[in-house]
Amino acid sequence: MDFVKLELDGSVATITIDRPKALNALNPQVLSELAEAIAQVAADPALRALILTGAGEKAFVAGADIAAMAAFSMEDAQAFGALGHRVLDSLEALGVPVIAAVNGFALGGGSELALACDLIYASEKAKFGLPEVTLGVIPGFGGTQRLTRLVGRARARELIFTGELIDAAKAKEVGLALEVLAPEQLLPHCRKVAATIAKRGPLAVAKAKQVINAGVELSLVKGNELEQRAFADLFGSEDQKEGMAAFLAKRPAEFKGR
Ligand code: CAA
Numbered sequence: 673m674d675f676v677k678l679e680l681d682g683s684v685a686t687i688t689i690d691r692p693k694a695l696n697a698l699n700p701q702v703l704s705e706l707a708e709a710i711a712q713v714a715a716d717p718a719l720r721a722l723i724l725t726g727a728g729e730k731a732f733v734a735g736a737d738i739a740a741m742a743a744f745s746m747e748d749a750q751a752f753g754a755l756g757h758r759v760l761d762s763l764e765a766l767g768v769p770v771i772a773a774v775n776g777f778a779l780g781g782g783s784e785l786a787l788a789c790d791l792i793y794a795s796e797k798a799k800f801g802l803p804e805v806t807l808g809v810i811p812g813f814g815g816t817q818r819l820t821r822l823v824g825r826a827r828a829r830e831l832i833f834t835g836e837l838i839d840a841a842k843a844k845e846v847g848l849a850l851e852v853l854a855p856e857q858l859l860p861h862c863r864k865v866a867a868t869i870a871k872r873g874p875l876a877v878a879k880a881k882q883v884i885n886a887g888v889e890l891s892l893v894k895g896n897e898l899e900q901r902a903f904a905d906l907f908g909s910e911d912q913k914e915g916m917a918a919f920l921a922k923r924p925a926e927f928k929g930r
Pocket residue numbers: 693694695697734735736737738739740756777779780781782784803804807810811812813815
């Protein structure tokens with residue numbers, strides 16, 4: 673892969689979008705390579721968490737590639753949007769938590785990529801925004817939907833209608849970023865969170881992710897039904913027996929993901 677790097681460190685994988693000359697902008701090739709990296713992560717049963725970040729000092733991802741999109745027909749835009757949605761959906765559907773380490777500009781498709789992750793941590797240098805209206809278009813990789821669900825309609829409208837960028841502190845204030853870290857602390861912090869998650873029951877973490885994501889689309893009653901089924905299902909796992917036995921024996925649990 674030319675523009676996407678996948679590294680494994682024990683049970684934690686890191687995907688780096690690596691196209692610094694264009695501030696890691698997403699063109700069809702980058703998106704296809706990202707899809708390939710996500711498929712590799714999805715096929716690895718030993719994996720417990722994924723970190724997603726951007727190469728270089730300046731950008732996480734500065735958006736979809738404007739040079740590539742400039743001459744798009746409506747059909748081209750439809751196909752590109754569908755590709756972006758497929759890739760971001762596959763990230764959201766991964767059975768392990770995905771942590772966005774936002775090291776710089778996360779604009780347009782870059783913010784949308786972060787929004788498809790489960791947890792967003794930002795460097796002090798990060799800037800977020802959905803500047804698509806400055807280009808005469810709207811967010812095309814789920815921004816109007818995922819941002820609205822995360823920060824609420826009012827903030828989403830403000831960001832999307834003005835196209836203005838916000839810094840990391842503001843992103844934390846509006847509930848987009850969980851924490852703001854010194855640049856050199858960003859990846860170590862994300863690795864620490866990933867390592868903590870990796871120690872937990874993997875089936876439980878996967879179910880929690882599934883139920884949270886599915887539940888957002890449902891009524892409280894239906895969401896709670898989903899939770900009850902998932903809670904009961906986990907009692908059919910070895911991990912539940914191990915986790916509770918370990919607690920009672922006052923020793924750390926050794927989960928197998930079964
Ligand atoms: N697409 C293509 N190339 C991009 C890019 C993008 N989204 N963002 C930056 N680049 C390129 C620049 O064209 C420039 O290339 P050259 O050196 O060949 O001229 C290089 O990256 C460095 O960028 P700048 O010189 O502009 O750097 P800067 O520090 O002056 O500004 C920036 C940084 C504020 C991020 C600015 O680059 C910028 O505004 N980028 C565009 C951001 C944007 O509008 N993103 C949304 C895209 S639309 C979208 O994402 C649609 C969707 O929802 C699917």
